[in-house]
Amino acid sequence: MLKHSKSKHSKKIHSSIDSPRKRLFLFILGGWLLLILSNQVGEFSLYQGAFVATYAVGIASIILLTGYSGQLSLGHGALMAVGAYAGALTINSLQWHPVVALIMATLVAGLFGLLLGGAVARFSGPYLAGTTLALAIALPSLANQFPILGGEQGLAFDVGASPARFGDDFSPYKWFFWIATLAALIIIWFVANIAASRFGRTFRAMRDNPIAAQLCGVNVARQKVTAFAISSGVAGLSGGLLVMLITGVSPSVFPLSLSLLLLSGAVVTGLYNLKGVILGGLVLVAIPEIAESLVTRIGGSENVANSLPGFLVSALLILAVMFTPNGPEHIFKRKH
Amino acid sequence: MIRNTRTKRAVIASALITAGAMVLSTIPAQAAETTGVTATTIKLGISSPKSGAAGTAYKKVPGAMKAYFDYINANGGVNGRKITLVSHDDGYNVKRAATQTTKLVLNDQVFAIVGALGTATHRNAYKAANLAKNNVPSLFVNSGFSGFANKALYPTTFAGLPSYPMEAKVMAKFIKDNPVLAPQASFLIAQDDEFGVDGIAGFKEAGHKFSDNPILYPQGGLSSTIAEGALAKLAAAPGKPVLVLFGTTDTTATLLKAAEKLSLTTKFTFLAGSVGADATTLLALGVKATTVDGVITASFFPDAKDATDEYVKQFTAINTKYNKGVPFDNTVLQGMNSAMLTVQALRAAGKNLTRTGLMNAIDTKGSTFASAGLAPLNFSATSRVGYNGYWLGQLNAKGELKPFGGKLTLYTTDSTSGPVTASTFVRKSIPKNGIPNN
Numbered sequence: 138m139l140k141h142s143k144s145k146h147s148k149k150i151h152s153s154i155d156s157p158r159k160r161l162f163l164f165i166l167g168g169w170l171l172l173i174l175s176n177q178v179g180e181f182s183l184y185q186g187a188f189v190a191t192y193a194v195g196i197a198s199i200i201l202l203t204g205y206s207g208q209l210s211l212g213h214g215a216l217m218a219v220g221a222y223a224g225a226l227t228i229n230s231l232q233w234h235p236v237v238a239l240i241m242a243t244l245v246a247g248l249f250g251l252l253l254g255g256a257v258a259r260f261s262g263p264y265l266a267g268t269t270l271a272l273a274i275a276l277p278s279l280a281n282q283f284p285i286l287g288g289e290q291g292l293a294f295d296v297g298a299s300p301a302r303f304g305d306d307f308s309p310y311k312w313f314f315w316i317a318t319l320a321a322l323i324i325i326w327f328v329a330n331i332a333a334s335r336f337g338r339t340f341r342a343m344r345d346n347p348i349a350a351q352l353c354g355v356n357v358a359r360q361k362v363t364a365f366a367i368s369s370g371v372a373g374l375s376g377g378l379l380v381m382l383i384t385g386v387s388p389s390v391f392p393l394s395l396s397l398l399l400l401s402g403a404v405v406t407g408l409y410n411l412k413g414v415i416l417g418g419l420v421l422v423a424i425p426e427i428a429e430s431l432v433t434r435i436g437g438s439e440n441v442a443n444s445l446p447g448f449l450v451s452a453l454l455i456l457a458v459m460f461t462p463n464g465p466e467h468i469f470k471r472k473h
Numbered sequence: 474m475i476r477n478t479r480t481k482r483a484v485i486a487s488a489l490i491t492a493g494a495m496v497l498s499t500i501p502a503q504a505a506e507t508t509g510v511t512a513t514t515i516k517l518g519i520s521s522p523k524s525g526a527a528g529t530a531y532k533k534v535p536g537a538m539k540a541y542f543d544y545i546n547a548n549g550g551v552n553g554r555k556i557t558l559v560s561h562d563d564g565y566n567v568k569r570a571a572t573q574t575t576k577l578v579l580n581d582q583v584f585a586i587v588g589a590l591g592t593a594t595h596r597n598a599y600k601a602a603n604l605a606k607n608n609v610p611s612l613f614v615n616s617g618f619s620g621f622a623n624k625a626l627y628p629t630t631f632a633g634l635p636s637y638p639m640e641a642k643v644m645a646k647f648i649k650d651n652p653v654l655a656p657q658a659s660f661l662i663a664q665d666d667e668f669g670v671d672g673i674a675g676f677k678e679a680g681h682k683f684s685d686n687p688i689l690y691p692q693g694g695l696s697s698t699i700a701e702g703a704l705a706k707l708a709a710a711p712g713k714p715v716l717v718l719f720g721t722t723d724t725t726a727t728l729l730k731a732a733e734k735l736s737l738t739t740k741f742t743f744l745a746g747s748v749g750a751d752a753t754t755l756l757a758l759g760v761k762a763t764t765v766d767g768v769i770t771a772s773f774f775p776d777a778k779d780a781t782d783e784y785v786k787q788f789t790a791i792n793t794k795y796n797k798g799v800p801f802d803n804t805v806l807q808g809m810n811s812a813m814l815t816v817q818a819l820r821a822a823g824k825n826l827t828r829t830g831l832m833n834a835i836d837t838k839g840s841t842f843a844s845a846g847l848a849p850l851n852f853s854a855t856s857r858v859g860y861n862g863y864w865l866g867q868l869n870a871k872g873e874l875k876p877f878g879g880k881l882t883l884y885t886t887d888s889t890s891g892p893v894t895a896s897t898f899v900r901k902s903i904p905k906n907g908i909p910n911n
Contacts (some may be wrong), residue, residue: 179579179580180579181575181576181579181580184572184575184579188572278691281665281691288665288689289593289664289665289666289689289691289692290593290665290666290667290670290692293600295600309603309606310575310579379568382571382601383567383568383571383572383597383601384571384597384600384601385567385596385597385600387567387593387666387692388691389566389567389568389593389691389692389693390567390568392693425569429561429562432562
């Protein structure tokens, strides 16, 4: 009996030690598969795949903030914009390598999140949501006030040609896909590790009962700021990737609807579950395509064309909340 | 051996995906020069706003082009090939324009892009879709941004309009030469992107000084709040100031409705750019006929309501048959004219159609194409700007555009420091039944 118990205990410890390695193995495996996939599919699929990866990063930032740390942000598009502008300035003004630009996008947005988080840490619930919402509305307009940000015309975000060793015929979309998916894999792996670490446990404790967490010695305000800063950095990377794909950053790329769309994607994915972010990214890329194809087929009026994407997202959101509140994954789980 | 069930599942799923990916074959590469062309078809594509505020004003463009192509197809096509037009909605949004244009090139495999609409949208789309590297022609872009004429940056773009600096220079001359308008204060409300900035540069080039700094509004559209605030401020100026609008028709509508709300319609002389003054759209967007009456605008086309114009007459007939239920207006006229230019370009490129051949044909023969435009076509080995002139007219309550002062005077100029001069240009007659025979 004692022997059995000991063996079970050691297995549990072994499993917890093994878990990050297993995660790393799965991410490397995923990367390898995507690399193979990138040589097999057409250029447009690669371009769409890069968008899926970009949105997946954006959704991961929301899941970290809202799902794990319990803070609601309606303005993540603004944080994406911060990252996007930081990246563009790194390329245009400092002439640094695009990869450095994406790292800068992450760091600057993270720093911005840290400062913002410091200011809004005492807010919670609707107040924090309201503050971030105001940010999402105001930030793009603020970009117009500073000539260095290029006003309404914005700035170019050109990652340039792919490295010469890949040859002249190497598709730029494959290059986009590689950059976006590699960035997504690294950052989602990073977020998954955070969620599984002491930080993650603290975040969840804070989310479920802030007072109890505080009684256990958790500095709730500091942890909230930490979560906000990390989430902002991840959102910044997503912003950098997004403008890389459309080769330029301007305020109109980050409308309020983008923030709400990402939040919807996170809810559809399962707010407490990082595993579905790719699905969330797929949904965000697929919905406009489905809407356009439907409008073309049924010959809908202008009002239908305008409203259909929003309607589809809303319908999906309602269905997700009703039937898969914890994400689609639990449908496939065995019932015990 | 993998003991963990989840890992095992992941590995099996991965193996299946890999196998699936291996089976998937890539689309067979067609020679890039003839992508989208078969022995019997030519596939063209357009990304333009069909939804959103700008969509309200410009959604008719792709339909009008398709109607003209259908008419040509019904009459034998171009060198035996039928034209198909793939149209995607970009909502006048730079991100969607980039993805939709990329989709046209990579997914729909079009031969060329035709009639893309918007400055900022096309600028981003051009780079994102790699039109230069893929050597995809972008014909008759509905933008007057002078930068599109830069062959080094946009080697495959051909503008479908005169440039915005040309328009601004002609407007500046019009104000200067008009004894009633010249002494009045003048203000500018412009779209805050290359569109507006290009216009501002044109006014500067012409030496015109506005009474205050230009009021710039976001590319996404002018809100009624900004419009009302701007009008209330500008109304403090004495006399009857000239208010120049350098934006899209939906923003002109917003501004005119704001003037109605503030009872300022008679306070200003409204001078709208050619892009922003389609009377049918203004009326459809709820601007009162009495407000539209008197708006001055520049144009390089005949008025879409002028049934005596041979091009308008022919295009109206085609519109009635192939674009059922859509009223004929300036937007439809613009779409059909672009389609007609496209057909002539395709014919000029000959039977062995290639992308390079098509672009060379416009460079060498584009200035001789038949066109509804009252200004000369401006294509040459060194110019990619569609037209090079404007005339000034005034809208009446019926939405008709009549030459200002009763006599149509065409002014031609260039995008830089060249003079603005009155022109005696007479356009080519429309080919028989509107079917090009070049």
